[in-house]
Amino acid sequence: MAQFHNIKFLKEVEGLSQRQIATKLGISRNTVSKYLKEDTVPTTVLRKNVYGTKDYSPETKRVIPIIDQWLEDDQKSWNKQKHTAIKIYKRLVDEYDFKGSASNIRKIVAKRRKQIQEVFIPLDFQLGHQFQFDWGEADIILQGRTHRIFLFYIQLSASRMRFVRAYLHEKQEAFLDGFVHAFEFLGGVPTEGLLDNLKTAVQKILQGRDRLEQEAFIGLQAHYVFKAEFCNPARGNEKGRVEGTVGYVRRNALVPYPEVQSMDELNEYLLEWCLKEAERTYVPNKSETVLELWEKEREYLHPLPANRFEACKLISCKVNKTSLISVETNRYSVPCSFAGQAVWAKIFVDRVIVVAQNQVIAEHQRSYERNQMITVLDHYLEILLKKPRAIRDAHAFQSPEIPDVFRRFHSKMREQEGAVGDRKFIRLLLLHRDIGMESLTDALLEAEKTQVFRYETVHEIIQKLTNQHIKISELPIDKTPVNLLDYKVNKSNIEQYGQLTGGTRK
Numbered sequence: 036m037a038q039f040h041n042i043k044f045l046k047e048v049e050g051l052s053q054r055q056i057a058t059k060l061g062i063s064r065n066t067v068s069k070y071l072k073e074d075t076v077p078t079t080v081l082r083k084n085v086y087g088t089k090d091y092s093p094e095t096k097r098v099i100p101i102i103d104q105w106l107e108d109d110q111k112s113w114n115k116q117k118h119t120a121i122k123i124y125k126r127l128v129d130e131y132d133f134k135g136s137a138s139n140i141r142k143i144v145a146k147r148r149k150q151i152q153e154v155f156i157p158l159d160f161q162l163g164h165q166f167q168f169d170w171g172e173a174d175i176i177l178q179g180r181t182h183r184i185f186l187f188y189i190q191l192s193a194s195r196m197r198f199v200r201a202y203l204h205e206k207q208e209a210f211l212d213g214f215v216h217a218f219e220f221l222g223g224v225p226t227e228g229l230l231d232n233l234k235t236a237v238q239k240i241l242q243g244r245d246r247l248e249q250e251a252f253i254g255l256q257a258h259y260v261f262k263a264e265f266c267n268p269a270r271g272n273e274k275g276r277v278e279g280t281v282g283y284v285r286r287n288a289l290v291p292y293p294e295v296q297s298m299d300e301l302n303e304y305l306l307e308w309c310l311k312e313a314e315r316t317y318v319p320n321k322s323e324t325v326l327e328l329w330e331k332e333r334e335y336l337h338p339l340p341a342n343r344f345e346a347c348k349l350i351s352c353k354v355n356k357t358s359l360i361s362v363e364t365n366r367y368s369v370p371c372s373f374a375g376q377a378v379w380a381k382i383f384v385d386r387v388i389v390v391a392q393n394q395v396i397a398e399h400q401r402s403y404e405r406n407q408m409i410t411v412l413d414h415y416l417e418i419l420l421k422k423p424r425a426i427r428d429a430h431a432f433q434s435p436e437i438p439d440v441f442r443r444f445h446s447k448m449r450e451q452e453g454a455v456g457d458r459k460f461i462r463l464l465l466l467h468r469d470i471g472m473e474s475l476t477d478a479l480l481e482a483e484k485t486q487v488f489r490y491e492t493v494h495e496i497i498q499k500l501t502n503q504h505i506k507i508s509e510l511p512i513d514k515t516p517v518n519l520l521d522y523k524v525n526k527s528n529i530e531q532y533g534q535l536t537g538g539t540r541k
Contacts, residue, residue, distance in 0.1 A: 038062070042070045091143075094135050098127050099143065106147055120144040162328075163335025165192040166217075166225045170205055170233075171281035175301060176294040184301075187213030188281050191225065194328035195318055199284055199305045201298055202384065203403055210235040211255055211346035212384045220306065221329075223336025224259045232265050251348070258344040260337050287312075347381040347388075354378060358414060362387055368410040368431065369397040371418045412437060416465055423457035440479045447488035459490040466497065474500060 041060060045051045053071070057064045091099070102123055109117040118126075120141040127133035127140065171186040185205045189198045198217045202209040210233070218224050232240055239247040246265050256263060288308045295301045313325040321328065352360035358374045359366040362382060369378065369389050373396060381388040382401070389397040399409050410431035419426050426432055426445065441464075448456035467475045478496045485492065 038066075039070050039073075042067055046071060092135065094133070095139060095143070098131060098133055098135075098140075099147075101127065101131065102140075102143060103147060103151075106144070106151060110151070118144075161335075162193045162332040163223075163337075164226050165229060166190065166221075166227075167192055167229045169231065169281050171285060173201075173285045173289045174292055175201075175289065176292050177298070177301075178296055179294075181292070184298075185209070186281065186284065187217070188284065189213075189217045189221075189228075190280060191221065191329065191332060192229075194332040195316075195325050196221065196313055196329040196332070197280065197284070197309045197325075199288070199309060201301050201305060203298065205235070206348070207235040207249070207251060208346060208348045208382055208384050211251060211344070214255055214259070215344050215346045218259055218339060221336065222333040223338055224261050225336060227262045227264050229264050229266065236263065237265060255344055255346075258340060260340075345381065347383045350380050350382065352378055352380050352389075358418075359408070359410075360389060364405045365402050365407045365409065367397065367399045368414045370414045410434065412464065413467070416461060419461045419464075420458070423461055424454060426457055426461060438476050438479075440476060440483060444479050444483060444488055448490075451488060463490055463493055466494075470497060470501060 038060070042056055045056045045059065051059070053064050053067045056067050105118050105123060121137065123144055124137045124140040166189050169188050171188055173184055173186055174181055175184055184201045184203060187200045187202060187209065190196065198220050200213050200216055230236055232246070236249055236252045237246045238249050241247060244265065248263065252263070288305060293301060293304060313329060316325045317323065318325055318328050354360055354369055354373045354376050356374060358371040359368055360378060360380060362380055367387055367389070373391055376391060378389050378391040378396070381390065385401055387399045387401050388395055397411070397414065402409055408430060412431040412434065415429060415431055419429065445460045448460045452459065474497065478493050478500055481496045482488065482493045
């Protein structure tokens with residue numbers, strides 16, 4: 036605007052020529068000529084048109100359609116893996132022998148991107164209609180060591196209520212288990228859920244929005260009566276409610292690193308954090324807190340089913356000669372009578388359940404170490420009766436779950452009675468099936484005090500211990516049958532006994 040004024044003033048007031056004006060203002064004669072030809076003062080719009088619509092050279096015009104195509108293709112790609120302006124320039128030079136400048140290409144790319152920028156629509160979700168899901172990662176200090184954990188994250192789209200649960204992995208059993216706990220925490224099930232195309236949920240991406248879903252995930256949807264909707268590939272922004280807040284949870288709930296002794300302790304902390312955040316945070320564009328609107332939304336959620344969903348991965352296993360099955364890199368014991376048979380293993384987040392012939396035959400706490408062998412002594416007792424000498428070195432007998440008194444008692448019985456002592460000790464172990472491991476432990480400790488290490492001694496102590504737990508209660512008089520109250524027992528007559536035996540009373 037100032038330049039236009041100076042040119043007009045020098046020409047019309049001072050009467051300078053175009054050459055003199057250009058020399059005095061330090062601009063080109065073409066610029067002076069252009070302004071002098073204009074009859075109106077250039078507005079902001081006109082100035083933008085003057086400086087922003089520079090006519091490109093034929094060389095630049097040649098590659099603009101190519102640039103537009105690459106930028107359009109980028110719209111279908113992952114945000115972190117798209118063309119940069121300098122990459123476009125290098126491709127043009129290498130693939131199309133472009134002779135123009137890199138700075139010119141940067142300006143064109145910036146302008147073209149603004150023109151094709153996607154426009155979004157403000158959304159206001161119905162209560163109880165949708166939840167959005169995502170995974171996140173974070174570090175914690177677990178039992179004194181830094182661990183990378185995975186955060187299962189769900190947010191209700193309407194009330195923005197959050198649910199966060201931590202796992203040691205993102206496997207299918209953790210994925211399913213997260214939904215079970217999330218729906219129980221939220222107090223019901225929304226109509227639909229919006230997710231990425233995870234392998235734990237989607238087996239194959241079909242045309243459009245269609246997906247071939249994993250059978251276990253279909254079972255979860257059928258159990259809780261909701262329908263899954265999936266984002267377009269590489270378009271995580273479609274679930275905008277949850278996408279940005281995963282990082283928010285990591286920065287605000289897990290900084291500094293929480294120090295916990297178990298994952299259960301961590302998850303209790305995360306639930307408390309979610310509730311506190313809901314209480315203090317207001318829903319955008321509303322006068323209600325997240326907690327207040329969530330209370331309303333719960334009334335619109337589908338009710339929970341009577342039974343929990345079995346959030347597990349089911350695999351087929353064969354029991355080997357040592358009565359073990361293999362799950363991932365670890366081995367778990369089953370009763371020795373199932374050696375050589377095919378069984379099913381239900382892999383939960385925290386446990387492994389083995390099923391055969393529609394019956395649970397073994398249950399173990401799941402190990403997340405590698406190449407471990409987890410055995411239960413009871414699974415081997417029948418075979419130990421046939422091979423009693425193996426008891427001393429049996430893996431299950433060395434387990435820290437077995438009290439030390441068992442090993443001490445066995446050592447004494449073996450020392451006193453040899454192989455017979457082994458066999459009798461195994462008979463002692465079998466008693467736990469009737470009285471429980473705790474009562475058997477108490478009996479062995481009591482017998483150890485007497486320094487008598489025999490099967491018969493322990494058996495007598497068990498009888499005494501179990502009898503002490505039998506409560507004898509008297510029947511109230513008001514509930515005693517009338518005929519029993521009237522019943523009298525006569526005293527015995529010793530003279531009648533003497534008459535029968537032919538003796539005489541003295």
